[in-house]
Amino acid sequence: MVNIAVLxxxxxxxxxxxxxxxxHESINKRAGQEINIKYVLDLRDFPGDPVQEVLVHDYEIIANDPEVDIVVEVMGGIEPAYTFVKRALEAGKSVCTSNKALVAKHGPELMEIAKEKNINFLFEASCGGGIPIIRALNGxxxxxxVDEITGILNGTTNYMMYKMATEGSDFDVVLKEAQQKGYAEADPTADVEGYDACRKIAILSSLAYGKFLNYEDVYTEGITKITPEDMLYAEELGMTIKLLGTSRKLGEDxxxxxxxxxxxxxxxxLYSVNDVFNAVxxxxxxxxxxxxxxxxxxxLPTASAVVADVVDEAKNxxxxxxxxxxxEPMKLTPMDETEGRFFVRVKGVTEAQAEAAFGKLQIVKVASLPDEFGFITECMKQKEYKEKISKLNGEVIAMIRVKD
Amino acid sequence: MVNIAVLxxxxxxxxxxxxxxxxHESINKRAGQEINIKYVLDLRDFPGDPVQEVLVHDYEIIANDPEVDIVVEVMGGIEPAYTFVKRALEAGKSVCTSNKALVAKHGPELMEIAKEKNINFLFEASCGGGIPIIRALNGxxxxxxVDEITGILNGTTNYMMYKMATEGSDFDVVLKEAQQKGYAEADPTADVEGYDACRKIAILSSLAYGKFLNYEDVYTEGITKITPEDMLYAEELGMTIKLLGTSRKLGEDxxxxxxxxxxxxxxxxLYSVNDVFNAVxxxxxxxxxxxxxxxxxxxLPTASAVVADVVDEAKNxxxxxxxxxxxEPMKLTPMDETEGRFFVRVKGVTEAQAEAAFGKLQIVKVASLPDEFGFITECMKQKEYKEKISKLNGEVIAMIRVKD
Known part of the structure; x- marks a missing residue:
């Protein structure tokens, strides 16, 4: 029997x-032994819920019980999750977690302790919920x-982009809708500003390329500036707009x-990954x-990934x-040196002026927006794009990167 | 060092x-030791190819060499692959294979020997090429x-369906095109009649549900009867036509x-899985x-899956x-007892007559086919569909199942 404690x-x-x-039957069969929930830690009480029988309010009970083999951290946030997880690992208990913030910030230290103690620190559920992407990268x-990972890593923003694309609604309208459906939190900052996706792409990149990517080094731009007009251009181009977390290995280092x-x-x-779905x-x-x-x-999808980690830890x-x-830290190429194609909406300039600045462009026009036009540049470094766009005398209404 | 022989x-x-x-560097790191190709077996010679140095023509050399730890069977076909694989396993050598025909036919026996000998018989590449679907189901x-698996399991037919859908071409035209591109073989029977997909869904179902599904028990219908006119109806319905291998667990047994x-x-x-791509x-x-x-x-995608098996076998x-x-054999519900919705094209009957037979229907018409119409039934057992359609006095031009 393997005893677990759920935090x-x-x-x-x-x-x-x-x-x-x-x-329980198939899980125990796969784990090779019975998985027993010995404790659930929560500050609250749950009268009437069978969990009440194993509920404790004090982490000390778990930390000091040598019978607890695996600690399942699903509290979220950095503290007290970090302190609890570190203590568990130091006490020789394997840990699995769904906490992307914890892994992105303290992953290296916690992985190190697990290695030293010959136990495991697993976090399948931290990226992409139920999608077994971390196991795919590891095993x-x-x-x-792997030389590229590109993911739709945040369901809330994918739902919002999908609604804006298909219904032509404003950002504020779809945000309110997402909040009403329980997809977005009252404070949606972490989702709409891309902070959530940023931690996830940092974790996935660290696993894929074998060097630790600090999420604070990742340039992060959210979806708050995307408008229904941008979506009209996307439609005209036969494309759509998605919030992506993406990384590439371009050379040995x-x-x-x-x-x-x-x-x-x-x-x-990724084009047809709609609604709240994620994909990597x-x-x-x-x-x-x-x-x-x-x-x-x-x-349940997230819990399914957590429990798959429990099974792996029970087997090992x-x-x-x-x-x-x-x-070993991963060093990123500065953004200005990265290459890509850029979609730009401009006003107050002619197509000829734009092509004079950029060379041959893919021009796109939307009938309902007669005072402006859009274009897609060739592949160029971001600094080159900046230089060229600064020479255009018109107004730049929007710039969106193009995924190739 | 782990010595492998490639058949x-x-x-x-x-x-x-x-x-x-x-x-080699990252593979050896993951395997925890060096993977050395000691032999390659082929009847042919390859003068000038470095493989010539390790090439042998006689399987006895491999079978009798105790230094060979892992045999990689990538010959295809049942014989001599079956005899070679069985001998290797009996000699205590782990085997990995890309050979779906072998696994679908002799999987139970070969799995049994591997278990007895405490070695491994792995076959990631046998279903879905490079897609790590078997590892996902196992680990x-x-x-x-798992209660459903539905896959686009054959790239050749998916390419053909995609071309027919997007270009309106005839079956024969796209088959010739697929042959010219090297996607379809000179004898395309195994692909277009669904035999290839049948073996793959049998293997995947066996892994997912924990009982052995004999591929010979699986009702199998190919794509040879699909016409450009069917594709017009699909388009009108906002759908597309795909060759699917699908299985469900509806109850304990x-x-x-x-x-x-x-x-x-x-x-x-699955709707947007196009071209030669597969998806499960x-x-x-x-x-x-x-x-x-x-x-x-x-x-290379198939070889990537084979080598991932080699890494797993080297680690274990x-x-x-x-x-x-x-x-334990899986018993399937007879086809007549299975439920689904049916799309039907008919001629010589009225919509009212069709609805008299079937009840409320989703009617669909294609402007360029004025002498006929199509309808989609409610969900019903196949035998009920057969009874009802036999009562219609008109001509049934086509019937295609609907994926819900």
Missing amino acids: GYGTVGSGVVEVINTN SLTADE TFTALVAPFLVGQKSP FVHGNMLGDAMFYGSGAGK LHENIATNWSN | GYGTVGSGVVEVINTN SLTADE TFTALVAPFLVGQKSP FVHGNMLGDAMFYGSGAGK LHENIATNWSN
Whole structure:
């Protein structure tokens, strides 16, 4: 029997209990032994809920119980999650977590302790909810060198972009709708400003390329400036706009990473990832294109990924599962030196003037916006784009990157 | 050092050698030791190719060499692959294969020997080429009970369906095109009749549900009857036609499985899987919807999956990796008892007559086909559909199942 303690009985925590109870037979079979929930930690009481029997309010009870093999941290936030997780690992208990903020900030230290103690610190649910993307990077794509990861990593913003694209609504309208449906929180900053996606692409990149990417180094732009007019251009181009977290390995020690809205064409499998779904596109040097798609959030999908980690940890109780993770810092190419194509909406200039500045352009016009036009540049460094756009005398209404 | 022998230096075999040579550093790191290609077996010689140094023509050399730890079978076909693989396993050598025909036919016996000998028989590349779907079923979705698998499992037919849908061409025209591009073989039967997809859905279902599905029990219908006119109806419905292999677990011991062309709507993530790409949709009772997408065939993607198996076997040289596989036979619900919605094209009857037979229908008309119309039935058992359609006095031009 493997004893686990679940820290936090919120959405994910209650989901973990539900998954283990519902599928206990198949889960125990796969784990090779019975998974027993010995404790659930929460400050609140839940009278009438069977969880009350194993509920404790004091972490000391868990930390000091040598029978607890695995600690499941699903509280969220940095503190007290960090302190609790660190203590558990130092006490030789494996930990799994859905907490992207914790992994993005303290991953290197916690991975190090787990390695030293020959136990495991797993975090499948921290990126892409139920999508088994971390396991794919760690254990499936082992014959490949991954050179690109591009993900729709935030369900809230994907829902909003989808609604803006299909219904022509304003940002504020779809945000309110997302809040009413429970997809967006009262304070939507972490989602709409891209902070959530930023932590996720930092974690995925660290696993894929074998160097630690600090999320604070990742240029991050949210979706707050995207307008229904931008969506009209996207439609005219046969494209759509998505918030992407993306990173590339361009050479042995050359990496780029950013989070931003991108124009995505129909040839990309990410184009048709709609609603609250998430997807992670991976390019391997042998495998070519692959994509993993599923529910990026939600109680049971997230809990399903957490419990899959519990199963792995139960199967490897005193053996550190090898991953590609390393604590050596990843150095990113400065944004101005990164290359891409840029979609620009301008006013007060002519097409000829734009082409004089940029060379041959793909021009696009929207009938309902007669006072302006849009164009897509060739592939160029961001600094080159900035130089050229500064020479145009008109007004730049919007600039959105293009995903190739 | 782990010594491997590659059986067959055709497309996949040469891909395996290329993957191991190209990514040797990262592969060795992940395997925890050096992967050494000690032999390549082929009847032919390859003068000038470095493989010539390790080339042998006689399987006895490999079978009798105790230094060979892993045999990589990428010859295809049942014989001599079956005899070679069985001998290797009996000699205590782990085997990995890309050979779906072998796994679908002899999987139970070969899995059994591997288990007895405490070695491994892995076949990631046998379904979906480079897509790590088997690893996902075995090792990632361990908290879930999978209740549906639906895949676009054959790249050749997906290419053909895509071309017919987008270009309005005839079956024969796109088949010739696929042959010219090297996507379809001179004898395209295994692809276009659905036999290839049938073996793959049988293997995936066996892994997902923990009982062995004999591919010979799976009702299989190919794409040879699909016409440009069917595609016009699909377009009118905002759908497309795909060859799907699909299976469901409907109760503790109730399973359905079939291979057939299906009308697929835009809400399905399978709708936008185009060209030669493959994708496998999985529904878990906790995870909900997930999809795995990638190259279903091709030299390097397939070889990438084979080599990932080699890495796993090298890491677990004398330990059988637990899977959900069991040799207990899966019993399928007879096709007449399975439920679904049916799209039908009819001639010589009125809409009123059709609705008299079927009840309320979704009627669809194509302007360029004025002498006929189409309808989609409610969900019903196949035998009920057959009874009702036999009462209609007109001509049934086509029937295609609808994917819900």
